[in-house]
Amino acid sequence: MSSDDKKERAISDAGLGASVFTHKMVRLEDGLLLECGDNLAPLDVAYCTYGTLSPARDNAIFICHALTGDQYVAEQNPLTGKPGWWARMVGPGKPIDTDRFFVICSNVLGGCLGTTGPTSVREETGAAWDSDFPQITMKDIVAAQVKLIDHLGIGRLFAVVGGSMGGMQALTWIAHHSERVFAAMPIATSPYHSAQNIAFNEVSRQAIFADPEWHKGRYRDYGAIPARGLGVARMMAHITYLSEDALNRKFGRRVRKAGVSSDAFLFGEMFEVESYLRHQGSTFVRRFDANSYLTITRAMDYFDLSADHDGDLSAPFQNCLTRICVVSFSSDWLFPTTQSRTLVRALSRAGANVSFVEIESDRGHDAFLLDEPEFDRTVRGFLDGAAEHAGLRRGQG
């Protein structure tokens, strides 16, 4: 058995609900009352922490992960064996310095890495939720995080930091729990999900629905995974995370010739960019559940901070005391700078203390996960400045 086969096995086990890994988690028996009216009980929240909580419990930073991210922000992901997704940003001496701050990251509600989601066992039935998992919103996702910090005995977070969908969560924190957040960094994000982004999500979902292994969401009952559909969804989404320049630089028009006859090669050839996307698609299905993907993308689609305020985007931020730093990336066309500027102006209208930086980068939306020294300096500097205003001592923890 090759090591790849072993990995497949472990992953398909995970996909079928019998997770072979134990994630650190807390079970909250009271559960969570969702916006849709359902009470999700019990509520499991899987999370990781780094650094030490100060005696005053005032140095906690909550990191919110993106759509397909997870709680393994700065350590090896036990499922993929890959390093933490933001290990370059979070750690001792890093811009989000765990020698100084107590960092928390939890798997989002609806996710598939330990927090209650479609793959979790439903108490009433003893079977997984699968496609019966209730519709959740960004507010619900953050409400689960609030329950976690309550459990950890943290009254006020020093900061909430998140990119992309993580930024939506950071914005939800300051819109609904401003008094519990001293500083926030919404990165490469938007105060509402645009029609274009809903459209992309819809194509992803339709790819999953079109897979014969989808079985109307009951694929687990058939011992199947809609791997092709989920893979195509990931491939398409992955293009939106990059930029034309990044793709050109990385792959150009380079072609591979088929060594042996294979269906994977059209007319005996494959562009390198095709091979890359297929790899992205196939590795993704080993670590992500299709129902989770649908649940979370739908929560993103519903996200619009102005929805409860007759379209007034500044209303949710009235009396907001949080120090905010909005960051966008010049080549990000999924969450473009124009949307960040709209957000910044809404925050200014509300009189909020806001900073706004657009980082020059040609790497598209994913730039926030990559090596961008200007971005690192911004994160470190903003947090240092905020720590000074919060009266946090240097080098505590």
Add this chain to the structure above:
Amino acid sequence: MRVDQQLIAEMITPGSRILDVGSGDGTLIDYLYRTRKCDARGIELDMQSVTQSVAHGLPVVHGDADHDLAHYPDDTFDFVVLQRTLQAVERPQEVLRQMLRIGRHAIVSFPNFGHWRLRLQLLTTGRMPMTPVWSTPWHQTPNIHPCTIRDFVALCEEEHYTIRQWLAIDEDGAKAPWRRSVRWANLFGEQALFLLSRQ
């Protein structure tokens, strides 16, 4: 810190809320926060300066005087500062209105186009003057709305602003001794600094 920034800082009440429009590298807001305990924020057009400021922990937004002041509510600030920028904005009158809408006071500094050296050059050469203060040729200068000290005083009267304090300063930022007479200041002051409020 430049001497004219020091003069601006002296006009500002400790503990007040400040918006510095065109905050550059953030020197003034940093100074106001550290020494005057002000809640000082900035708007800056140059992205490198913005990043530099934010990386120093200063609250600075990327934006400009013409387009971003309109988004702040009335009376958000005690002082709104515009350093050496009025002559380069698209609509100076509107920028001043916005400054005095969102702030109780406006502090404005600008290079004086009425200085004798400029007048003399235009008179004797018949060409657009070039001086250390006005150092770029007419076709390259971002200074699209130059004005003299008397022009500015006239605009303040027209808009019913109260001039609480004013100074003529030379290029190094030192105070020039023309405080009593606007006419003399207009002839010999290279730059001007005004503290305005609504009537």
